[in-house]
Amino acid sequence: MSSITQTIIIIFFTLFSLNSWALNVIEGVRIWPAPENTRVVFDLDGKPDYSYFFLNNPNRLVIDFNDTVNAANLSNLAKTDTRIKLVRTSSTKNKTSVRLVLELSGSFQEKIFVLSPTGPYGNRLVVDLLDHNRSVVARHKPKNTKRDVIIGIDAGHGGEDPGSISKNGTHEKRITLTIAKRLEKIINQEPGMKAVMIRTGDYFVNLNRRTELARKKQVDFLVSIHADAFRTPQPRGGSVWIVNNSRAQSELSRWLVNREKNSELLGGGGELIKRTNDDNLAVFLADLTKDKSLEISDRMANNVIKEMKKITRMHKSKPQNASLAVLKSSDIPSMLVETGFISNPYDFKNLMSANHQTKLAKAIFTGMKKYFVRYPPEGSLLASLKPTQHKISRGESLSVVAQRYKVSVKELKLANNLKTDVVRIGQTLTIPRVN
DSSP states (O other): OOHHHHHHHHHHHHHHHHHHHEEEEEEEEEEEESSSSSEEEEEESOOEEEEEEEEEETEEEEETTTTEOOOOOOOOTTOOOSSEEEEHHHHHHOOOOOEEEEEESSSSSSEEEEEEOOTTBBBEEEEEEEOOOOOOOOOOOOOOOOEEEEEEEEEOOBBTTSSSSSSTTBBBBHHHHHHHHHHHHHHHSSEEEEESSSSSSOOOOOOHHHHHHHHTTSSSSEEEEEEEOSOOOOOBEEEEOOOOOOOSSHHHHHHHHHHHHHHHHEEEETHHHOOOOOOTTTTOOGGGOOHHHHHHHHHHHHHHHHTTTSSBHHHHHSSSEEOOOOOOOSSSSSEEEEEEESSSSSHHOOOOOHHHHHHHHHHHHHHHHHHHSOOOTBBHHHHSSSSEEEEEOOOHHHHHHHHHTTTTTHHHHHHOOOSSSOOTTEEEEEOOOOO
16 A cells, blocks of 8 residues: 555545534433423534424424434424424435424424523523413402402422532422422412412523513412522521512622523523523512512512521521522512422431421421411401401500400500500500401
């Protein structure tokens, strides 16, 4: 063999090896079914170079990955999903490309976008298949029927967004959903109250959509359940967060805000945040137009903190303020409950305990119930319950009346606009509904 021939062969194999080395790799495919949509995530070794098109009769979504090889197992991917029947490969003219076909059960809106490496994830191509009619239909209230107080429960994170991750790999999204479901059950057992879940399973709902769903479900109050985390294991205990007319300045507040921003990017909501008109993660002052909503949030948060103190350690004894997108809607009173630090070994053990989860859910419920019994929404069943009236007799004092009806003197004074503890014989007092 001549030296020229040997050189040509060496160059050929060198170029072939370099080209093979440059090929991208599909490392995995994940499917996240949700009530309104299905999310398909393709995990890749590098940034995807792709194109796609749809075919009808039957409905199919075809994605071509250029200069890519497939190393993902596609079998049984769609067995639990109703929108995707099968994910398979198909032949393509380009030998260095991969064609994946999603066989669909019908016609769907699509959103397809690339996500850069963030947190535990690498490069991803995300396909969202959305039902054409996503809007939640408002409930028709029967005439002459006293309505329930509706509590929206938002289990933090979900799906592509795991939230905080404990030392042993447990995801925050798992803990928040479990506590949220326990809270839902407790609320639905209470006459005059009803719970609606913002997410019911392990799927991603972007932050704007969470508040949109709460609004369409006509909630009277929105509570978002989370499990906190910090870069060191020392911090522990619960806290309750609300929005206010000042930005939180503490290190923990800044950490929390940055963590929630990162979570939205994990789930692919970054572009949505950039496009939103009110810039809800950065500037929320302009959106806080209803003082009543803020007042309700503050009172509710104080109630819940009071109840949580009875069953767990509190990291903060007063409501904290932060610019969190899930709390941004000024027309929806809301609070974010951090149930403990997943990064703290003691808190983590409690958060994984079914007994402690139930105690947390009951504490949150009790705090909210006490508020709505005291300040029931107009037209609700709770509002129809007439308050008890008491006429002061000889020898009775405000403290005696308070003890009789198992309310505090402070609550009695507040309900009757009393400036002092002095009452007179024959005076009629309204007994506040605290239970």
